[in-house]
Amino acid sequence: MPIARGLRGIGARVVNGVWRIGFGARFFMMTLFYSGMSFRRFRLTVRELFFTGVMSLIIILVAGLFVGIVLGMQGYETLKRYGSESALGTLVALSLVRELGPVLAALLFASRAGSAMTAEIGLMKATEQISAMEMMAVNPIARVVAPRFWAGVISMPLLAAMFSAMGVFGGYMVGVVMIGVDEGSFWSQMQSAVDFQHDILNGVIKSLVFGVAVTVISLFEGYDAPPTAEGVSGATTRTVVQSSLAILLLDVILTAFMFRGD
Amino acid sequence: MERTTLDLWVGMFVVAGFGALMVLAFKVGNLSTYNVSQSYQLQAYFDNIGGLKAQASVKSAGVLVGRVTDVKLDTTLYKARVTMNIDKRYQFPKDTFANILTSGLLGEQYIGLMPGGDEVMLKDGEEFKKTQSAVVLEDLIGKFLYGKAEDSK
Amino acid sequence: MLSEALVEIRDVNFAYDSRPILKGINMSFPKGRLIAIMGLSGCGKTTLLRHIGGVLKPTKGYVKVDGQVIHELDQDGLYRMRRKMGMLFQFGALFTDMTVFDNVAFQMREHTDLPEEIIRDLVMMKLHAVGLYGTQNLMPAELSGGMARRVALARTIALDPMLIMYDEPFAGLDPISLTVVGQLIRRLNDALGATSIVVTHDVQESLKIVDYIYFVSDGAIIAEGTADDIRASGEAFVHQFVYGEMDGPIPFHYPAGDFNLDLGVKDQRGAA
Ligand SMILES: Nc1ncnc2c1ncn2[C@@H]1O[C@H](COP(=O)(O)OP(=O)(O)OP(=O)(O)O)[C@@H](O)[C@H]1O
Ligand SMILES: [Mg+2]
Numbered sequence: 001m002p003i004a005r006g007l008r009g010i011g012a013r014v015v016n017g018v019w020r021i022g023f024g025a026r027f028f029m030m031t032l033f034y035s036g037m038s039f040r041r042f043r044l045t046v047r048e049l050f051f052t053g054v055m056s057l058i059i060i061l062v063a064g065l066f067v068g069i070v071l072g073m074q075g076y077e078t079l080k081r082y083g084s085e086s087a088l089g090t091l092v093a094l095s096l097v098r099e100l101g102p103v104l105a106a107l108l109f110a111s112r113a114g115s116a117m118t119a120e121i122g123l124m125k126a127t128e129q130i131s132a133m134e135m136m137a138v139n140p141i142a143r144v145v146a147p148r149f150w151a152g153v154i155s156m157p158l159l160a161a162m163f164s165a166m167g168v169f170g171g172y173m174v175g176v177v178m179i180g181v182d183e184g185s186f187w188s189q190m191q192s193a194v195d196f197q198h199d200i201l202n203g204v205i206k207s208l209v210f211g212v213a214v215t216v217i218s219l220f221e222g223y224d225a226p227p228t229a230e231g232v233s234g235a236t237t238r239t240v241v242q243s244s245l246a247i248l249l250l251d252v253i254l255t256a257f258m259f260r261g262d
Numbered sequence: 263m264e265r266t267t268l269d270l271w272v273g274m275f276v277v278a279g280f281g282a283l284m285v286l287a288f289k290v291g292n293l294s295t296y297n298v299s300q301s302y303q304l305q306a307y308f309d310n311i312g313g314l315k316a317q318a319s320v321k322s323a324g325v326l327v328g329r330v331t332d333v334k335l336d337t338t339l340y341k342a343r344v345t346m347n348i349d350k351r352y353q354f355p356k357d358t359f360a361n362i363l364t365s366g367l368l369g370e371q372y373i374g375l376m377p378g379g380d381e382v383m384l385k386d387g388e389e390f391k392k393t394q395s396a397v398v399l400e401d402l403i404g405k406f407l408y409g410k411a412e413d414s415k
Numbered sequence: 416m417l418s419e420a421l422v423e424i425r426d427v428n429f430a431y432d433s434r435p436i437l438k439g440i441n442m443s444f445p446k447g448r449l450i451a452i453m454g455l456s457g458c459g460k461t462t463l464l465r466h467i468g469g470v471l472k473p474t475k476g477y478v479k480v481d482g483q484v485i486h487e488l489d490q491d492g493l494y495r496m497r498r499k500m501g502m503l504f505q506f507g508a509l510f511t512d513m514t515v516f517d518n519v520a521f522q523m524r525e526h527t528d529l530p531e532e533i534i535r536d537l538v539m540m541k542l543h544a545v546g547l548y549g550t551q552n553l554m555p556a557e558l559s560g561g562m563a564r565r566v567a568l569a570r571t572i573a574l575d576p577m578l579i580m581y582d583e584p585f586a587g588l589d590p591i592s593l594t595v596v597g598q599l600i601r602r603l604n605d606a607l608g609a610t611s612i613v614v615t616h617d618v619q620e621s622l623k624i625v626d627y628i629y630f631v632s633d634g635a636i637i638a639e640g641t642a643d644d645i646r647a648s649g650e651a652f653v654h655q656f657v658y659g660e661m662d663g664p665i666p667f668h669y670p671a672g673d674f675n676l677d678l679g680v681k682d683q684r685g686a687a
Contacts (some may be wrong), residue, residue, distance in 0.1 A: 049272045057275060093290045123511070132508035135468050137497035138525050160278025165282035168290050187289070190325050196293040198317050200286050 027141075031149050031219070034142035044147040045154075050146070050206075052113040052215075053155035057162070059108055065164035067100055068092060068170025075171070075244045076179055085181050089190030092171030097194060097203045098259070101164030103251050106210035109152075109159060110243035114218035117148055118239040121222025122232035130223075145223065149215050156211025157204050164203070202258045209250055214243045263270065292326075301347040302386035306360040306373070307313025311342040314362055314371045318327065322347050322375040328351045346373065355380035362396035371396060421446045421578060421610045422467060426476035429462060432439050438464050438634040449604045450609045451621040453656065454631035460614040461505060463631070464580050468502055468614070469493045480578065497617070498526060501576035505583045507567040508556040515542070515566050516551035522573045541569040543604075546595060560587040565596065572603055578610050579603070585617040593617075597624050622646065630656065 038045045075091040121144065124130050133140045168190075175181040194200065218239045225235035269326060286364070287293040308314075320328040328348035336343045348354075357378030364371050375390075423680050429437040436459045444450050465471045469485045478485045478494060480496060487494060505567050509518050519538045523529055529537070542548045545565040555563055564587060571579060584600060585593050598686040601624040604611040615621050621628070622642045630638040630653060638653045640647070 046269060049275065049298070050268050053279075054275045055269045057278075057358055097286060097290065102409050120512075127511070128504050128506060128508035129510055130469065132469065132502070132504050132510075135497055135500070135502045135504075136522050136525070137494040138522075139494070143525070155275075155279075158276065158282070161286055165285045165290075168286075190290055191292050192319055193330070194291040195317055196287055196291045200283075200291045200293075203286075230272035 003091045020224070021225065023092055024216070024248065025204035027220050027223065028216050030141050031146050031216070035146045035150065037142045038146045038150045044143070045150050048148045048151035049155060051116070052109075052151045053159065055116075056155070056159055057111045058099075058245065059112055059165055059177060060105055060159045060163050061166050063104065063108055064096075064101070064166030066171045067104060067163075068167030069174050071095055071100075071167065072171035072179075074172030076175060076181070085175075086185035087189055087193075088171065088175045088181050089168075089186035090193040092175070093168050093190045093194050094199060096164040096167040097173075097199050099255075101167065102160045102203050102207040102210060105160040105163040106156065106207060106214055107244055109156060109211075110214045110218070111240050112221060113152065113155075114214045114239050114243050115236045117152070117218040118222040118225070118236045119214070119232055121145070121148075121219060122225035122227075122235050124250055125223065125225060126229075126232060144217050148219060152215030152218075153208065153211045156214070157207040160207035160210075165219065168214070198258075202254075205258075206251065206254050209254060210247050215247045217243045273320065274329045277364065299352045302346055302350060304328075304346055304354075304384055305387075305389040306344050306346070306393050307336065307341040307389065308340060308344060308360075308362060308393050309341055309359060310395040310398060311362055312364075312371055312398050314344065314373070314396065319372045320348065320375065321372055322352065322354070322396075327375065333409075344373070356382045357385055357392060358384065358390060359392045359394065360390040361393040361394040364397065419446055419630045420444060421481060421569070422612070423479040424463075424466070424476070425479070427463075427466060427473040427474050427478060428475040429459075429471060431462075433634065436634055437466075440631070440634070440636060442629055444610055444612060445687070446610055447604070447608060448626045449613065450599060451613045451615060451625040451628045452631060453618065453628060454622070456616070458631050460631060460635050461582055464502065464582055464612070464614060467578075467580060468497065468500060498574065499577045501574070501579045502572040503564075503567055503571045503579075503581045503584055505586070507555075507560075507563045509558075509563055509567055509570070510545075511555050513555075514551065515553050515555070515558070518555070518566060519551075519573055526574065533601060537573070538569075541573055542566075544572075544575065544599065545569045546592070561589060561592055564588065565592070568596065573609070574670070575607050576609060577607075579607075579612070581611065581613045581615075583615055584613060585615055585620055593620055597621075600624060642649075650666060666672070 071092045072088065073087050075095075076085060079085050079087055079091065121130075124144065128179040130140045130144070133143060173185065176183045176186050221239045221242070222232075225231045314330065314333060316330055316333055318330040320330065321324050328346050330344055330346045332345040334343050334345075335341075337401040354375060354379050359376040359378065361374045361376065362371055363374040378392075417605075420443040422442075422637055424442040427437055427440045428435070437469065440463065441451075452463065454460055462471065466473055467480065467485065469488065476485075480676060481499070483492070483495070483496065485496065489554055509515075510521065513521070519541050520534050523534045523537060538551065539548060545568050547562060547565055547569070549560070550562065550566070555566070556568060564584065568584065571581075579600075581600060584596055588596060597620050600611060600613060603609065613621060613625060622645065625642060627641055628639065628645050629636055632652065638650055640648065645657065648654065648657075652661045
């Protein structure tokens with residue numbers, strides 16, 4: 001009965017998925033519960049900040065610059081048709097601060113730092129380092145997972161801000177320095193259109209939410225990975241796929257709440 | 263515990279991150295012209311606000327002086343009550359005109375303030391007595407067509 | 416076996432996904448003794464150690480350590496108990512993101528407030544004891560398998576535990592290190608006044624050092640006794656194991672039917 005088997009397969013997948021969601025939620029709560037050590041011994045978190053934040057810096061800065069340059073060129077092309085080249089600054093800044101900065105930085109972060117976290121924790125589990133730690137009466141959630149979680153949550157908004165700042169700089173280079181849009185109107189229109197609370201703070205909130213989502217997914221996938229080479233490589237792939245989907249889905253929800261157009 | 267190069271890198275990362283946030287706040291955004299504690303509230307009633315929204319700018323002689331914080335329908339007067347935060351540095355006479363204007367033909371709507379000659383200035387919580395509603399493009403086009411039709415009779 | 420038992424295993428049963436692994440194990444480890452658990456690969460030795468460490472729960476029976484039933488402890492109680500235990504993992508399980516020094520210092524830093532100088536001295540002592548003084552700045556990836564195991568051994572005894580479990584301490588060691596580690600296990604046990612459990616396949620080496628031996632086959636104890644008892648034992652499977660003979664009562668194969676049937680050499684009725 002191939003149909004019955006197919007149905008049973010779908011059923012099993014759904015049950016397994018729900019199971020994992022529950023387990024993931026408990027994992028997240030445990031991480032929060034055992035976060036004390038991440039702050040009492042902040043050095044542990046600083047170390048992870050290096051591996052998640054500093055190591056993602058180059059790719060974020062370069063990508064931000066490129067995105068800004070492209071926005072500058074495309075934006076100019078479009079705005080020129082309506083004779084509003086002076087709004088280029090507004091276009092570049094709003095696109096970056098509200099959307100592209102948080103979203104693209106989070107996507108890059110997921111594939112750069114998130115996948116590395118999954119692989120690291122998955123391998124620690126496969127080589128029994130996690131069990132060894134438990135046998136030494138050290139809680140691996142507190143010692144290994146929580147510092148990575150907080151490092152990710154702290155780095156994400158900072159990386160997104162750097163991405164946006166680099167992007168605005170790229171747009172400025174293209175628009176003002178190369179094409180010759182009036183510098184004064186570039187900045188002043190941008191400043192009068194970009195609101196600190198409405199645009200910048202909301203962008204920071206977005207990137208915080210993405211940071212939580214990406215690190216929880218990455219850490220959970222690593223922790224839940226079957227202790228084999230295929231298990232870890234599969235988990236790494238899942239981290240990138242699930243994080244990306246989560247970022248985009250959360251972006252839809254957050255945007256709907258934040259920019260309802262009222 | 264000794265300091266390591268790792269600490270230095272992380273320190274630089276955090277400083278650069280907050281630096282970028284500052285740049286966004288002051289150079290890209292309007293935090294330099296935006297200070298909640300240094301502002302006061304004014305209100306105005308309009309018959310029709312057109313497409314005016316919260317966060318719209320309030321300008322006087324083209325200079326940004328504040329922002330719309332709230333738009334509500336007053337159900338006793340059936341008029342739109344617009345609340346705005348105005349920068350403390352700018353004071354306006356009692357007989358200032360508040361108009362809803364549009365930047366460009368299809369641009370965003372904002373409130374333009376045209377100061378009168380009164381000696382007494384508006385204080386926190388007071389309202390503009392003289393207002394002019396938004397020009398609604400549909401009405402304008404309607405009028406224009408209607409006028410044409412009248413003419414051709 | 417008169418002295419008081421530190422670890423007591425009573426009628427422990429355990430199954431992985433309904434496949435029984437342990438079937439009614441009874442053991443008792445008196446204080447200060449060095450005891451070996453031997454058996455073929457896959458007979459459930461590591462699983463048994465995991466029960467003592469409280470990683471797995473028995474489906475029936477209990478494991479008592481220092482008077483407390485392990486699977487009835489809450490997380491705090493279990494962690495307090497584990498501080499008094501040391502476990503050498505079968506594959507070392509060194510923390511790959513830390514140097515040898517940090518690995519050995521790990522528990523001292525996690526569980527004590529000792530100043531860094533004292534930790535340094537202690538770590539050097541432990542490394543010296545396993546013959547690896549001078550490797551403190553290497554990463555685990557830069558060690559050979561045997562060296563990694565000795566570092567793991569140094570890490571296991573870092574806090575001088577009262578109960579030390581060794582899962583295959585002899586695998587992958589050259590003959591000299593093997594003797595050294597064997598002697599080391601014996602000396603550590605006596606010097607620390609600890610109780611040690613050695614899980615191993617290495618009959619000859621362990622017969623030299625241990626006080627008592629349990630033989631496990633297919634999840635149950637099939638023989639036990641002191642080293643001399645074992646050497647002199649007339650029981651066929653003990654003899655087979657001690658002298659490494661191919662033929663005997665202990666099956667070499669995983670229990671899964673007749674391979675010849677699968678090959679089609681024999682027909683269903685069993686005629687060749
Ligand atoms: N996580 C697991 N899930 C299912 N079965 C397992 C698991 N771990 C071990 N087993 C099974 O339990 C049995 C006993 O495993 P265990 O690791 O205790 O063997 P062992 O005696 O230590 O063998 P070795 O001497 O090779 O280390 C094996 O048959 C193995 O297939
Ligand atoms: Mg084993």
